[in-house]
Amino acid sequence: MPIHEKSLIRPENLKVHETLAIDGIDVSGHWSTFIETRVVPDYNENLELEIAAFPGGSKIHRCFQCGSCTNACTVNAIEPRFNPRYWIYLIRMGMEQELLRDKDIIWQCVSCHKCTNICPRSVEPEGVMKATALWLEDKGYVPKSPAHVFDEEFSRQVIERGKIEDTEVLHKFLSKTKQPLVQDWLVAIMWGIARRLPVKWGIKTALAQVFKPKARRWKNVRSAISDYIYEEDEMRRQKLQTIAAARTSQTPQTHLEAAE
Ligand code: SF4
Ligand code: SF4
Numbered sequence: 705m706p707i708h709e710k711s712l713i714r715p716e717n718l719k720v721h722e723t724l725a726i727d728g729i730d731v732s733g734h735w736s737t738f739i740e741t742r743v744v745p746d747y748n749e750n751l752e753l754e755i756a757a758f759p760g761g762s763k764i765h766r767c768f769q770c771g772s773c774t775n776a777c778t779v780n781a782i783e784p785r786f787n788p789r790y791w792i793y794l795i796r797m798g799m800e801q802e803l804l805r806d807k808d809i810i811w812q813c814v815s816c817h818k819c820t821n822i823c824p825r826s827v828e829p830e831g832v833m834k835a836t837a838l839w840l841e842d843k844g845y846v847p848k849s850p851a852h853v854f855d856e857e858f859s860r861q862v863i864e865r866g867k868i869e870d871t872e873v874l875h876k877f878l879s880k881t882k883q884p885l886v887q888d889w890l891v892a893i894m895w896g897i898a899r900r901l902p903v904k905w906g907i908k909t910a911l912a913q914v915f916k917p918k919a920r921r922w923k924n925v926r927s928a929i930s931d932y933i934y935e936e937d938e939m940r941r942q943k944l945q946t947i948a949a950a951r952t953s954q955t956p957q958t959h960l961e962a963a964e
Contacts, residue, residue: 713739714805717739717740717742718737718738718739718740719737719738719739719740720733720734720736720737720738721733721736724736744799744801744802746800746801747797747798747799747800748798748799748800749798749951750798750947750948750950750951751795751796751798751799751800751803752764752765752795752796752798753947754839754944754947755795755832755835755836755839756835757940757943757944757947758834758835758836758838758839758842758940759831759834759835759838759936759940760828760830760831760832760833760834760835761831761832761834761835761836761839762831763825763826763827763828763831763832764792764795764796764827764832764835765796766825766826766827767789767792767793767796767825767827767829768825769789769792769793770789770824770825771789772819772822772823772824773788773789773792773819773820773822773823773827773829774787774788774789774790774819775822776818776819776821776822777818777819778814778816778818779812779813779814783809783812785806785809786809786810786812786813788813788819788829788832788833789829791803791806791810791832791833791836792827792829792832795832795836803836804840804845807840807845807846808846810833810836810837810840811837811840811846811849811850811851811852812851813830813833813834813837813851815830815834816830817830837849837851837852838852842944850877850881853877853880853881854873854877857873857876857877857880858873861873863926863929863930863933864918864926865916865917865918865919865922866918866919866922866925866926867917867918867919869909869912869913869916871909871913872913872916874890
């Protein structure tokens, strides 16, 4: 029988006998490919609720597994293990240990939004990928990812001033992730920009690095955004606490009710 979606089966779970005869028939090599039996004993029945509590994850329950997101995914095209549809399936099934096998690549979503654009169920898979990456960090399964460090610096500048300075974002990102500030690709980009940038824009950019201008009347907006972020964080913290409490004291059915 052909093995559908063979790419989704881990190489270590495929067994091939170099020499094997069954009932006198030679099925050596490729013909004796077997999938090793696996038992999943530890479901996390709250996994979907936990991930839905993080920003971007709230529509995960809408997925009907059509696979369009993975088919359109920029990262999947170069890294077949990066599979949003499959991870959403694992999350909805509560297969936490299975999901953890890919914990080091989930953060690599480049936020191109092709998946979100194509999803027929408005799941917003890009958001689900971000929520999953944050959940992995929150649970202590992975350290803070470079993507998270970048997002934090980007958001910090937006909240602080209502605008960002690209070179400052990059400089802070490279410093915080302990990467060299001078890299070949960066020099090539900077050189390309410098050659085409009108002089007055060059001066404006340099001055912005020093004086860090803010958007007009930003103070009130900043305070509103800060309040909103605080309230969202608090709500998420409480929701996760409710889910954890329900997990220890109630049946799976009432977990869902408790988190709503
Ligand atoms: S495109 Fe949407 S509905 Fe289809 S598998 Fe992806 S998330 Fe699910
Ligand atoms: S946003 Fe992320 S998950 Fe979606 S298509 Fe782009 S890289 Fe893939």
